[in-house]
Amino acid sequence: MDRVKINQHVSFSKIIQGFWRAQDWQWTPQQLNRYLNELVSRGITTMDHADIYGKYTCEGIFGEALKLSPELRENLEIVTKCGIVLPDSPVNRISGHRYDHSSNHIRQSVDRSLQELQIDHLDSLLIHRPSPLMDPNEVTDALKALVAEGKVKSFGVSNFNKSQYDLLSQCLVCDKLHITVNQLEVSPYTLDAIENGIINHMYKDDVKIMAWSPLAGGKLFDLVDKKASSIMSIVAPLAQKYQVSANSIVTAWLNKHPASIMPVLGTHNISRVDEAVKGLDIILTDQEWFDIYTASLGHDIP
Template identity: 80%
Template sequence: MDKMKINQYVSFSNIIQGFWRAKDWQWTPQQLNRYLNELVERGITTMDHADIYGSYSCEGIFGEALKLSPQLRDQIEIVTKCGIILPSNPFHESSGHRYDHSKEHIIQSVDRSLQNLQVEQLDSLLIHRPSPLMDPNEVTEAIKALVKQGKVKSFGVSNFNKSEYDLLSKCLVCDKLHITLNQLEVSPYTLDAIENGTINHMYKDDVKIMSWSPMAGGKLFNLEDEKSARIMAVLSPLAQKYNVTSNGIIIAWLNKHPASLMPVLGTHKIERIDEAINGLKVSLTDQEWFDIYTASLGHDIP
């Protein structure tokens, strides 16, 4: 599988494995370790986490599995996110849900993630969501400290729109840092980041896009949903034409975009992984891409 260069230190696999549901899989460390090896054998080397996943448990689950094959660390890229406080947070006296982008919280979160993942360095750290209270200067100070300490190789954001990205990017550029990634919800069902210009804005600044929920959380396959039914009416014939599944066509649709969207998959079924990989081999025509696009819009383009 081809790799996407993120910066001079890090490259990601074109398909990324997400672990936000790892707690629900109820796997032993041995079972998860076997899955990690199967992913790497297929060229999927980038693993996406967040400190809050599984009520702060998924990073630890992954770390226990990784410990069984220490040599895997040199073959994978680990991404994690921070900045959200949940009521279940065991590290804060908080009964509510909020964001915390303080320097102290970011550094403490990274230290806990490193401990839970049982690694010494993150390949990328993302701020999980923008906050109305975000002080870009304080975030910059935290990232500068983490880079200096050798704890992160690259930095990015998640769910940031154009203005939120610009606010933080301006401060980081002044300190010779760079936002390398933005993780956005993008799928044939969810076009917001395409329609509002966020993806174009990232492309202009060479910020790579991780596409979370590329299957719209399974909503695409709910034919009782009128929008999903329209999209699937286009996907299904294309799947037959190219001898792949509808999942594969969705991956091909994302892959055709010039911003080279990297889908983050949440599956624990290796056959779904293989379906996605097969999708990378499909080259949709421009017309086929637009047929899916307009099915999602619900009307023809001007």
């Protein structure tokens, strides 16, 4: 599988496995360990987490599985996110829901994530959501300390728009640090990141894109949904033409974009993973890509 260079220390697999719903899988550590090995055998080595997933449980579930094969760590890139605080957070116990981008919270969150994941460093740390109270100097201070301590190998953001990215990026660059990844919602159904220019802005600065919900949370397959039905009226014949699944065509559509878009899969079904991997071998024509694009827009391009 192709790799995407994040910085001089880290590269990601072109397809990424996400663990947002790992708690719902109700797997034993042995079952999850087997799945991790199956992923690695297919070249999927980048694992996406967040401290809050499963109400702060999913990192621990992963850590218990990884403990069964500690040598597997050498083959993995482990990503996690922080900055969202839920009620009864184990890091910062509060009664409400808010964002916390303070240096102290970021450092405490990383320490807890490392403990839960049972690893000694993160290959990438992302700020999960932008905050109207974000002080870029606080984030920079935390990151400088984490890098110096060897706890973080690369840094990124998630769901940041252009102005939010620019604010933080400018502060980091002054300290010779930089944002390497922006995790955004991108799919044939959800074109906001393409239409509002944030993907182009990231491409300009060589910031890679992790695409969450590449299948729009399953909405793409809801044929009662008029927009999904329009998109699938293009995707389905293409799947037949290339003798693959619709899932594969979606991967191919994302992969054709020049901005190194890496879909984050939420499935625990290895056959669905295989379908996505097949999509990397399909090269859609420009016309096929635009047919899907305009079906999502709901109108022809000018």
